[in-house]
Amino acid sequence: MRLMFVTSNPGKVEEAKKYFEPLGVDVHQLHLEYPEIQADTLEEVALFGVEWLSSMIDGPFFLDDSGLFIDALGGFPGVYSAYVYRTLGIGGILKLMDGVENRRAHFESVVAYWDGEAHLFTGRVDGEITNGPKGSSGFGFDPIFKPHGFDKTFAEMTTEEKNVISHRGHALKAFADWLKENLK
Ligand code: ITT
Ligand code: NA
Structure with a gap:
């Protein structure tokens, strides 16, 4: 089976490919831009x-x-993460977190599948913002996010390791489980 993944982000494609490969599913990137509406939740953005x-x-x-x-920032950057990554970047987040003791944060992912109607799958991972960037794999905020129970950042993990615990890995698992049930 072949799945089209609409994204501009090669890091996401790499993770989805690695996730689906063992399941015999081919993931292909469709590099299309779509409007990301200003909304309160990732679900609304994904659905639109x-x-x-x-x-x-x-x-x-x-x-x-x-x-x-990020807890200490009232959930910021949240739905604005792409914009904040492009503008403030990792350095800007670290500056905002300078001297902040509560470093708890989480990632959320909403995978939206369209087959004539929309199906949403979500995943979450909890962890903390590190004091400085570490590691060079992955993408985005990976160098400053350390998941709970691990002594390294996402950027210090392989794609396979990250997929087992990450927000995207969990959302892709829910998606894959649904596909197994519904594509008979
Ligand atoms: P799309 O074309 O798929 O929208 P994007 O990079 O704009 O790609 P998002 O709109 O989902 O992705 O924005 C999320 C932001 O959070 C973006 O800057 C990512 O780099 C970052 N991000 C998302 N998933 C991440 C992950 O697993 N690790 C680190 N940063 C992540
Ligand atoms: Na985006």
């Missing part, structure tokens, strides 16, 4: 995205909308 894209794409496809939510 798949519905908007559905008129342009023949056949089923999925997308992933994710965010980093």
Whole structure:
């Protein structure tokens, strides 16, 4: 089976490919831009995205909308994570967190699959913002996020290791389980 993944982010593609490879599913990147509406939740952004894209794409496809939510910053950058990554970057987040003791944060991922209607799958991972960047694999905020129970950042893990515990890994698992049940 072949799955179309609409994203501009090669890091997400790499993770989805690694996740689905052992299941015999081929993931192909469709590099299309879609409007990311200003909304309170990732679900709303993802739902608007798949519905908007559905008129342009023949056949089923999925997308992933994710965010980093930092407790001490009231959940910021959250739904604004892509914009904040492009503007403030990792350095800007570390500056905002300078001297802040509560470093708890979590990532959330919403995978939205379109097959004539929308199906949403979510995943979450809890952890903390490190004091400085560490590691060079992965993408985005990976160098400053250390998941609970681990002594390394996402950027110090292989894609396979990250997939087992990450927000995206959990969302992809829910998606894959649903596909197994529904594609008979
Ligand atoms: P799309 O084209 O798929 O939308 P994007 O990079 O804009 O790609 P999002 O809109 O989901 O992705 O934005 C989420 C932001 O959070 C973005 O800057 C990512 O780099 C970052 N992010 C998402 N997942 C991440 C992960 O697993 N590890 C580190 N950073 C992540
Ligand atoms: Na985006």
